[in-house]
Amino acid sequence: MSNENATTKGNVLQTGQQKKKGNSLLNLLASNTVPIMFIIICAVCIPISGFSPAYLINEILTRMGRNTFLILALLIPIMAGMGLNFGMTLGAMAAEIGLIFVSDWQIYGIPGMVLAMIISIPISMLLGLICGKILNAAKGREMVASYIISFFINGIYQLIVLYMMGSIIPIKHTTVKLPRGYGIRNTVSLLNMRQKLDDLLAINVKGVKIPVATFIVIGLLCLFIVWFRKTKLGQDMRAVGQDMEVARDAGIDVERTRIISILMSTVIAGFGMVIYLQNMGNLSTYSSHSQIGMFAIAALLVGGASVDKASIGNVFLGVTLFHLMFIVAPSAGAKITGDSMIGEYFRVFVSYAVITIALIMYETKKRREKSQMAELLAAEQEADA
Amino acid sequence: MEETKTKTFRDRIASFVESFGVPRLIIAGFLLALFIAAPFVGADLPTQISNTINRFCWNGILVLAMVPMVHSGCGLNFGLPLGIISGLLGATLSIELGFTGALSFFAAIVISTPFALILGAGYGWLLNKIKGGEMMIATYVGFSSVSFMCMMWLLLPYHSPNMVWGLSGKGLRTTISLEGYYNQALSGFLRIQIGNFSIPTGALLFFAFMAFCMWAFLHTKTGTAMTAVGSNPSFARAAGINVNKIRMLSVIMSTWLGAVGILVYEQGFGFIQLYMAPFYMALPAVSAILIGGASVNKATIMNVIIGTILFQGIVTMTPTVMNNVIHMDMSEVIRIIASQGMILYALTRKSEGGKS
Numbered sequence: 001m002s003n004e005n006a007t008t009k010g011n012v013l014q015t016g017q018q019k020k021k022g023n024s025l026l027n028l029l030a031s032n033t034v035p036i037m038f039i040i041i042c043a044v045c046i047p048i049s050g051f052s053p054a055y056l057i058n059e060i061l062t063r064m065g066r067n068t069f070l071i072l073a074l075l076i077p078i079m080a081g082m083g084l085n086f087g088m089t090l091g092a093m094a095a096e097i098g099l100i101f102v103s104d105w106q107i108y109g110i111p112g113m114v115l116a117m118i119i120s121i122p123i124s125m126l127l128g129l130i131c132g133k134i135l136n137a138a139k140g141r142e143m144v145a146s147y148i149i150s151f152f153i154n155g156i157y158q159l160i161v162l163y164m165m166g167s168i169i170p171i172k173h174t175t176v177k178l179p180r181g182y183g184i185r186n187t188v189s190l191l192n193m194r195q196k197l198d199d200l201l202a203i204n205v206k207g208v209k210i211p212v213a214t215f216i217v218i219g220l221l222c223l224f225i226v227w228f229r230k231t232k233l234g235q236d237m238r239a240v241g242q243d244m245e246v247a248r249d250a251g252i253d254v255e256r257t258r259i260i261s262i263l264m265s266t267v268i269a270g271f272g273m274v275i276y277l278q279n280m281g282n283l284s285t286y287s288s289h290s291q292i293g294m295f296a297i298a299a300l301l302v303g304g305a306s307v308d309k310a311s312i313g314n315v316f317l318g319v320t321l322f323h324l325m326f327i328v329a330p331s332a333g334a335k336i337t338g339d340s341m342i343g344e345y346f347r348v349f350v351s352y353a354v355i356t357i358a359l360i361m362y363e364t365k366k367r368r369e370k371s372q373m374a375e376l377l378a379a380e381q382e383a384d385a
Numbered sequence: 386m387e388e389t390k391t392k393t394f395r396d397r398i399a400s401f402v403e404s405f406g407v408p409r410l411i412i413a414g415f416l417l418a419l420f421i422a423a424p425f426v427g428a429d430l431p432t433q434i435s436n437t438i439n440r441f442c443w444n445g446i447l448v449l450a451m452v453p454m455v456h457s458g459c460g461l462n463f464g465l466p467l468g469i470i471s472g473l474l475g476a477t478l479s480i481e482l483g484f485t486g487a488l489s490f491f492a493a494i495v496i497s498t499p500f501a502l503i504l505g506a507g508y509g510w511l512l513n514k515i516k517g518g519e520m521m522i523a524t525y526v527g528f529s530s531v532s533f534m535c536m537m538w539l540l541l542p543y544h545s546p547n548m549v550w551g552l553s554g555k556g557l558r559t560t561i562s563l564e565g566y567y568n569q570a571l572s573g574f575l576r577i578q579i580g581n582f583s584i585p586t587g588a589l590l591f592f593a594f595m596a597f598c599m600w601a602f603l604h605t606k607t608g609t610a611m612t613a614v615g616s617n618p619s620f621a622r623a624a625g626i627n628v629n630k631i632r633m634l635s636v637i638m639s640t641w642l643g644a645v646g647i648l649v650y651e652q653g654f655g656f657i658q659l660y661m662a663p664f665y666m667a668l669p670a671v672s673a674i675l676i677g678g679a680s681v682n683k684a685t686i687m688n689v690i691i692g693t694i695l696f697q698g699i700v701t702m703t704p705t706v707m708n709n710v711i712h713m714d715m716s717e718v719i720r721i722i723a724s725q726g727m728i729l730y731a732l733t734r735k736s737e738g739g740k741s
Binding site: 363 | 463515518522525529535536668721725729
């Protein structure tokens with residue numbers, strides 16, 4: 001036990017992840033606690049809320065189309081052993097900058113979306129590069145660092161959008177610009193882009209709208225991720241996620257691989273944000289991105305993912321269960337307590353609680369595995385020293 | 386380990402930069418420039434300085450609350466909202482029980498103490514279970530507890546007409562005025578007023594007293610043990626120190642100081658802020674102590690004092706000076722970038738603790 005405290009945090013992280021054969025049944029149970037809890041919450045809340053099944057299915061399909069792409073952005077950094085990427089907010093901000101330009105240039109519909117995505121790519125890449133470099137300097141505490149990065153870049157985003165746009169960066173239309181002559185309005189209307197992707201090829205089955213085109217896009221991303229896992233780079237990332245030292249000995253450029261994983265995640269998050277906002281139909285310039293990371297991460301964890309392991313299946317299960325809770329909780333809360341705010345606060349509480357529990361389970365699991373391997377670890381360290 | 390060798394070399398460069406403290410210098414220089422510029426742009430310097438001192442008194446103890454946990458190696462206390470919640474419970478219960486005037490302030494401290502002890506003990510127990518991942522989990526413990534209390538503020542049976550919503554007669558308001566309760570309870574005590582320049586003597590004395598207690602504690606046997614646990618846990622264990630107990634104690638102290646800190650903040654500010662208000666309150670305190678020269682595992686009382694003055698100085702000075710110079714209020718943005726940048730800078734430094 002004393003040896004494990006003596007190691008650096010980064011080192012502990014690797015060795016913890018290295019050994020996880022054996023108690024797989026226990027792991028299976030532990031990693032499914034959260035989904036089971038959520039199924040129970042939903043099972044209790046659905047009858048109380050009194051929504052019709054058609055309404056619920058419709059809402060879930062809409063929200064699935066809206067959020068899945070964003071949540072998929074989290075998978076790649078998890079694969080590279082960098083934990084939950086709270087910095088996906090950076091991609092969201094890049095996308096918002098793209099959308100602001102597109103709505104100022106008055107390019108509507110699908111072309112506008114595509115253009116916004118194209119504009120977001122270089123910004124996302126730059127931000128992802130910065131984020132990756134910082135996270136390389138903060139190995140072992142990537143999550144808390146990426147979480148602070150999102151705040152830091154939010155400050156810079158505000159600096160650019162609130163002060164530079166309109167004064168230094170040309171913005172023409174007063175519908176986008178603040179009346180004082182510079183800065184962007186609190187809300188930018190995306191009405192002419194609203195649900196353009198969702199309505200493309202949409203199928204209506206008994207009042208339930210299925211946004212086929214959005215699902216095709218999401219499906220393509222899933223295929224890309226499956227394919228990417230099999231490429232050389234994907235294999236490298238998994239190796240880095242397993243053990244940085246071993247990966248380095250095998251000739252993998254660990255730092256570069258980690259930066260690429262964050263970079264990809266940021267770019268995907270940017271695309272996801274464009275899809276998200278075309279569904280919402282308006283952009284809250286200063287707040288749309290702030291909660292995105294939290295909700296995406298909570299949804300992924302609800303699907304049974306953990307900090308070091310997540311699959312596409314987790315994403316779909318998570319988005320369904322989490323948003324089911326999100327839809328039914330306010331009205332169930334209002335019916336039980338007579339106060340509509342209770343349900344609102346309840347769902348926020350549950351989102352945070354889920355992340356907390358998942359983080360605690362991850363850390364305790366890591367410690368349990370570590371204490372089992374303590375003796376082996378001590379021997380290894382002696383050999384290393 | 387080849388890696389450690391390259392790291393020690395990089396450490397040496399890093400420690401050189403750190404002793405130089407580039408971001409700290411920038412921030413201190415920026416504040417100095419603001420003070421120099423203030424009279425030229427027509428800002429009233431005495432008012433500005435007394436505002437800075439005032440805000441220092443409000444926030445000092447919240448920043449001081451960071452010290453015990455940094456010392457015991459638990460890292461920066463991002464879970465400060467938990468302590469703040471204990472303080473808010475104390476504040477609201479003190480009013481509910483009918484205390485008024487300055488007495489309500491001390492009643493609030495007394496009432497919040499058991500909450501802080503219980504919550505702090507639970508929090509400390511949790512942090513002992515997850516050594517190494519404290520900061521991230523602390524953040525989310527803070528968030529979960531704040532959002533949980535949002536429900537509780539609505540549901541708990543408070544009745545005082547000064548606190549509940551007027552129409553429904555239940556559920557606490559988002560902001561509660563402390564007029565008639567402990568508004569300025571400390572700041573008003575022995576206040577020195579010269580023209581526009583005023584010094585809240587009572588609040589300064591209270592902070593000095595708490596800071597002295599903390600300093601004295603760190604020099605007791607338990608305090609030294611705490612520092613030992615933080616700087617080298619395996620050594621501390623070998624010396625017969627109960628590491629978990631010391632860590633637990635540090636977390637409880639930190640939580641209690643958070644509770645007292647928010648009460649001191651409220652007496653200066655004049656309002657109790659409930660619901661989502663405590664959500665991000667840990668971040669200014671964290672960045673203040675880091676600006677003062679602390680790192681993730683080293684913090685002194687001097688760091689607290691310097692950091693709070695610098696941070697609060699920037700918060701008070703930027704709006705007035707910036708407004709007068711370029712007619713844009715960029716203070717909020719500058720505050721975000723400076724404080725978050727400081728936290729990031731500290732997180733990317735290599736931690737000395739935990740290495741043998």
